[in-house]
Amino acid sequence: MDVDNDTIVAISTPPGEGGIGIIRLSGSDSLNICSQIFVPSTYLKKYEVGKKISFVPVSKKLYYGFIFDEEGKKVDEVLFSYMKAPFTYTREDIVEINAHGGIVCLNNILNLILKKGARLAEPGEFTKRAFINGRIDLVQAESVLSLIRAKTEKGLRAAMHGLEGKLSGEVKRLRHELALILSDIEVDVDFAHEDLDLDVGSVNDIRQRLININNSMARLLKKRKQGKILQDGLKTVILGKPNVGKSSLYNYLLREERAIVTEIPGTTRDLLIEYVNLKGVPLKLTDTAGFRKEGDKVEKIGMQYSQKAVEDADLLLFMLDASTGVTDEDRWIYNKFNFKEDQRIIIILNKIDLANQVMENEIGDIFPCDKVVEISLLSGDGLEELEGIIVEMFFSGDLYGEEGVLVLEARQGELIKKAAAHIKDALNALNNGMPLDIISIDLRGALDSLGEITGENLDDDVLGIIFSRFCIGK
Ligand SMILES: Nc1nc2c(ncn2[C@@H]2O[C@H](COP(=O)(O)OP(=O)(O)OP(=O)(O)O)[C@@H](O)[C@H]2O)c(=O)[nH]1
Numbered sequence: 001m002d003v004d005n006d007t008i009v010a011i012s013t014p015p016g017e018g019g020i021g022i023i024r025l026s027g028s029d030s031l032n033i034c035s036q037i038f039v040p041s042t043y044l045k046k047y048e049v050g051k052k053i054s055f056v057p058v059s060k061k062l063y064y065g066f067i068f069d070e071e072g073k074k075v076d077e078v079l080f081s082y083m084k085a086p087f088t089y090t091r092e093d094i095v096e097i098n099a100h101g102g103i104v105c106l107n108n109i110l111n112l113i114l115k116k117g118a119r120l121a122e123p124g125e126f127t128k129r130a131f132i133n134g135r136i137d138l139v140q141a142e143s144v145l146s147l148i149r150a151k152t153e154k155g156l157r158a159a160m161h162g163l164e165g166k167l168s169g170e171v172k173r174l175r176h177e178l179a180l181i182l183s184d185i186e187v188d189v190d191f192a193h194e195d196l197d198l199d200v201g202s203v204n205d206i207r208q209r210l211i212n213i214n215n216s217m218a219r220l221l222k223k224r225k226q227g228k229i230l231q232d233g234l235k236t237v238i239l240g241k242p243n244v245g246k247s248s249l250y251n252y253l254l255r256e257e258r259a260i261v262t263e264i265p266g267t268t269r270d271l272l273i274e275y276v277n278l279k280g281v282p283l284k285l286t287d288t289a290g291f292r293k294e295g296d297k298v299e300k301i302g303m304q305y306s307q308k309a310v311e312d313a314d315l316l317l318f319m320l321d322a323s324t325g326v327t328d329e330d331r332w333i334y335n336k337f338n339f340k341e342d343q344r345i346i347i348i349l350n351k352i353d354l355a356n357q358v359m360e361n362e363i364g365d366i367f368p369c370d371k372v373v374e375i376s377l378l379s380g381d382g383l384e385e386l387e388g389i390i391v392e393m394f395f396s397g398d399l400y401g402e403e404g405v406l407v408l409e410a411r412q413g414e415l416i417k418k419a420a421a422h423i424k425d426a427l428n429a430l431n432n433g434m435p436l437d438i439i440s441i442d443l444r445g446a447l448d449s450l451g452e453i454t455g456e457n458l459d460d461d462v463l464g465i466i467f468s469r470f471c472i473g474k
C-alpha cells in the first residue's frame with residue numbers, strides 16, 4: 001500500500017464565516033514549516049523578517065502569537081498547538097493553527113504554508129493516515145464519516161459505536177470463528193485422505209457453528225437497516241386526497257407552520273421536504289399535493305412528483321378524513337400504488353373531532369396496512385401515540401437497547417451480504433453431503449469478504465474511493 005510521507009495541510013473547519021477557523025498540518029515537516037511563519041508573542045522582540053525562530057513548543061500546549069508573511073506583515077493573530085507523534089490523530093506530528101474564521105484570512109495562511117512546502121490534503125487524507133498508520137481500522141475510519149454526517153443524537157451514538165470498534169469487534173469475532181472452522185475442516189480432510197471415516201459428529205458441529213455465524217450476520221444486516229435510517233433519515237411521505245389534513249400533520253411534526261393550510265382543497269401543489277427529529281429518529285418528511293381524479297394542470301404535475309416520492313418511501317402515512325368517511329377517491333388513490341413489501345403503511349384517520357363514521361378495524365380491511373391510527377390535529381388526540389408508533393415500527397425497542405444500533409456504510413453492508421451468501425452456500429453444500437474441502441472454498445470466500453470490511457485485504461483503489469467521500473480537512 002502506498003504511504004505518502006509528505007506533510008499535508010488543509011483548512012479543517014467548514015467554509016464560510018465563523019468565529020475561528022482551524023488549519024491543520026500532519027507530517028514530519030509540520031513544525032519546521034510552521035516555525036517559518038508563526039511567532040509566539042513572547043518571541044516578538046527577537047523576530048526578524050525572513051528568519052526562522054528557534055522556538056521549540058511543548059507537545060499539546062497552546063501558544064498565543066502571530067502569523068507573518070514573507071514581507072514581515074502580520075497576517076493574523078492565532079493560537080498555535082503542536083502535537084508530537086505518535087499520540088495524535090494521524091500518528092504523525094500535527095500542528096493546528098486556530099485563526100480567525102473567514103475564508104480570506106484562512107486562505108492567506110494556507111497559501112503561506114503551501115509555499116513553505118506542505119501539500120494540500122486530499123479529502124479524508126488525515127483519517128486515511130490514521131488508518132494506514134494503524135491507529136484505527138477501516139470500520140472506525142468510515143465511522144468518522146458517519147459521525148460527521150449524523151443528523152440526530154441517536155445517529156451520533158450509533159456512529160460512535162462504530163468508532164469505538166463495536167462493528168470491527170463483531171467482524172473480527174466472526175472471522176476468527178470462520179478461521180477455526182476452516183482449520184477443523186483441514187484436520188478432517190487430512191483424516192479423510194488417510195481413508196478414515198468422516199466423523200458425523202464433527203460435521204454436525206460445523207453445521208451448527210455455521211448456523212450461528214449466519215444468525216450473527218442476519219443481526220448485523222438488521223442493524224444496518226436501522227443505522228441507515230438514523231443516518232439518512234426515514235423517508236416518510238404523507239399522502240391522501242385533498243383537504244384531509246396532510247399539511248396540518250406535516251406542520252405538527254415539524255413544530256412549525258411550514259406548509260400553507262387552508263380549507264380549500266388543492267392548497268398544496270408542490271412537494272415539501274424537511275428533516276424532523278422524531279424522538280431521536282430523523283424523518284425525511286414529505287408533504288404532497290392531494291391526489292384527485294379531476295385535478296388541473298398544476299395538480300397533475302404535483303401528483304407525478306408525489307408518485308415518485310411514494311415509490312421511494314420507507315413509510316407512508318395515508319390519511320383519511322373521518323368527517324367524510326371512506327370515499328371512492330380514497331380507494332382510487334390507495335389502489336393507484338403498488339406498495340412494496342418493505343414499505344410500511346400507517347393509515348391515519350384524521351379529524352376525529354368532527355365525526356367518526358368509520359370504525360378502525362373496517363379501515364384495516366379496506367386498506368391493507370401495518371397500523372390504523374385515529375387522530376385529530378385540531379384537538380391533538382392521538383398525535384403522541386402516532387409518533388410512538390412510528391419509532392416503534394422501525395426500532396421496536398432496539399433503539400434504546402443495550403446493544404445499540406450500528407451505522408454500516410453501504411460498502412460494509414454489501415460485504416456482509418456477500419459473506420452471508422457464502423455461508424448459506426456452504427450450509428447448502430453441507431446439507432447435500434458435499435465433501436468438506438468444497439465447503440472450505442465458500443468459507444474462505446466469506447473470510448475474505450469480512451476481511452475487506454476491516455481493511456485486512458483491500459487494494460489501493462477501494463481505499464481511494466472510501467476516503468474520497470470525506471470532506472477536505474478530515
Ligand atoms: N376539524 C378539523 N379540521 C382539521 C383537522 N386537520 C386539519 N383540519 C382542517 O382541514 C383543512 C385542510 O387542511 P390541510 O392540512 O391544508 O389539508 P391538506 O390535506 O394538506 O390539503 P391539500 O393541500 O389541499 O391537499 C384546514 O382547514 C385545516 O384546518 C382536524 O383534525 N380537525
Ligand SMILES: [Mg+2]
Pocket residue numbers: 246247248259260267268288290
Ligand atoms: Mg396540503
